[in-house]
Amino acid sequence: MADAPIAITGCTGRLGGRIARRLAARGIPLRLIARDAKRAPALPGAEVRVATYQDRDAMARALEGTQTALFVSATESPHRLEEHFAFIETAAAVGIETLVYTSFYGAAPDATFTFARDHWATEQKLREQRFASVMLRDNLYLDFLPMMVGEDDIIRGPAGNGRVAAVAQDDIADVATAVLLNPGAHRGQTYSLTGPQSLSFDDIAAVLSRRLGRSIRYYAESIDEAYRSRAKYRAEPWQVDAWVSTYTAVAEGELSDVTTDVERTSGHAPMGLDTLPLHSASSTSS
Structure with missing residues (x-):
């Protein structure tokens, strides 16, 4: 099916929406899959189907006639893996040929960041299928760093002196677009996507101070602190564990290494915190 549309999940989010807009701008037919059709972006050459990962019948109908799909990880929840596995099994049942999955940097069963363990389990499930998969292991979102600054201009977290090679969502979107446009060249690959440099939180505070025109500093909390x-947020324990382990993963050095995967796949160097458009803040990569 030469003209088969590319299926895009997560199209209402910041990352999935970026990827969908890039593909639409190239004239690629798209199948946008959303929980709420009204929230899906209005793009030329795109049709919208309503489905959730766990609604296998609706998802099968949504994927019907597609060969390649972008699989954006589900919203953080205790049932996330159930949703992921249901979607993967549905994709396999309808004959998808390539799934491009937004995973997390350093995904492993013993990763410090709690959600990186879910991503590893999802990757293992993908590798068990007959279809091909491409893993995009995104480092912490560069776009999220400005949102770590508190109202008192202090970044608080137990990251110690660790460093993070955060990556911009625009660069992730460029990589995903390149992969989706030519999936045959990337099948079976795992790309670890980072920015151009590894920054400590003192470095991050210094860059943001310069760019925002006010004094921002980093306070290294203990884990108890x-x-x-x-x-005060009264969040569920699993959510607080994830928030805290974002920082402790940095402290352990698990997010520090810089790769060249963004440049190799997208054709351009990744942007750094000094050039990131500061209006493009978003939630953490997970």
Whole structure:
């Protein structure tokens, strides 16, 4: 099916929406899959189907007639893996040929960042299928770093002196677009996507101070302090564990290494915090 549309999940989010807009601008037919059709972007050459990962019948209908799909990880929840596995099994049942999955940097069963373990389990499930998969292991979103600054202009977290090679969502979108346009050249690959440099939180505070025109600093919390300072949000324990382990993964050095995968796949160097458009903030990569 030469003119088969590319299926795009997560199209209402910041990353999936970026990828969908890039593909639409190239005249690629798209199948946008969303929970709510009204929230899907209005793009030329795109049709919208309503489905959730766990609604296998609706998802099968949504994927019907497609060969390549972008699989954006589900919203953080205790049932995330169930959703992922249901979607993967549905994709396999309808004959998808390539799934491009937005994973997390350093995904492993013993990763410090709790959600990186879910991503590893999802990757393992993908590798068990007959179809091909491409793993895009995104480092922490560069776009998220400005949102770590508190109202008192302090970044608080138990990251110690660790460093993070955060990557911009625009660069991830460029990589995903390149892969989706030519999936045959990337099948079976795992790309670890980072920015151009590894920054400590003192470095991040210094760059943001310069760019925002005010004094921002980093306070290295202890782990106990981190849990206490986040108690005011009254979040579920699994969510607080994820928030805290974002920083402890940095402290352990698990997000520090810089790769060239963005440039190799997209054709351009990734942007750094000094050039990131600061209006493009978003939630954490997960």
